[in-house]
Amino acid sequence: MPEAPDIETAWLQLLEGTPGTRQGDPLVVEAAYAQSRLRALFPFPTHGTLHFLCAAPPPWPGSDRDRLPFIVCGEQPYKIYTPDYGELLGEAATPEEAAALLVAHLPDAVGEDADE
Template sequence: MPEAPDIATAWRCLLERTEGRQGDPLVVQAAYEQPRLRALFPFPSHGCLKFMRLAPPPWPFDLGEEELPFIVSSNPGYKVYATRYERLLGETRTPEEAAALLVANLPDGVGPPVGG
């Protein structure tokens, strides 16, 4: 997978569906519309859209250090899990609901302030 050097590039590659940087396009768009998620590095993997606070260092890197919730595309619907599948935070019918649920479960200080 091509490396994205920064958050803005990672989002651009996902939104443009650049080879090697693809995720569920509906989830990607819904997440991008959330300012707090747009401020994070998006990382699609195995039907999930995970997030990191910063762009990762060169490969290989350990996603295990991140403690952020993530979205899993399921058929039908979407699931939002706490870090490392510790617990199911909820199931939704739409990617927009999943993105909003994820934002509601972000730790304080992650992404720009609400309304910012």
């Protein structure tokens, strides 16, 4: 399955449910898109989670610049973890709360150049 070539296309494919592309939990995707800092990142749904990358793939192996928190989707509560499930940062009852909690744990300057 081909990856989107850029951040804008990746969000468009997720929001529209474009066939043949990675898809995530629609409610979590919409809540994440509503957050300008997350909208500036490449959304990467995989294995029931929604991850975020600083740029469209590649590079993959050993890239520390994309070690960002992520949301575990599916059933409530939504959980936000540090990379590799290192630490549970918190739980949220709604997708909107989950997206806001993730934004609160983003490193400084990540996604900050996004338009409010």
